[in-house]
Amino acid sequence: MSERFAPAAGRLAGAAGLWLGWPPHAFWQATPAELAAVMQAARGDAPQPADRETLTRMMEADGDG
Template identity: 50%
Template sequence: MDSAQFCGAAVRLAGLAGLLFGWTPETFWRATPAELGALVRAVAGEAEAPPDPVEIARLKELFPDG
């Protein structure tokens, strides 16, 4: 894919993210591919199961609020 193809695809994807998710261009460009992919999977009905209490406790240990 050359840069012109990438730019065209990115513009279309940014527009779709705005329509589907209400994202502003800034939100689109700040998002990671994983974040965008998670939203697309959720809309497609392919979302992963939510984390269980053990996983939540582990994440709280790794990323304390303060």
């Protein structure tokens, strides 16, 4: 780890444990995007979920529909 990464990662791991109740392995297995999404939801700033029409369109585009 770099000298800049290690302290920041340690602070984020501590924050995830304190605010989200995540054990260390949950923090280290999460992607930055997952951590950001959970933190955004925790502060009440999460985007609205997709409606059924949007989900259907996305599944069809991905070949899952």
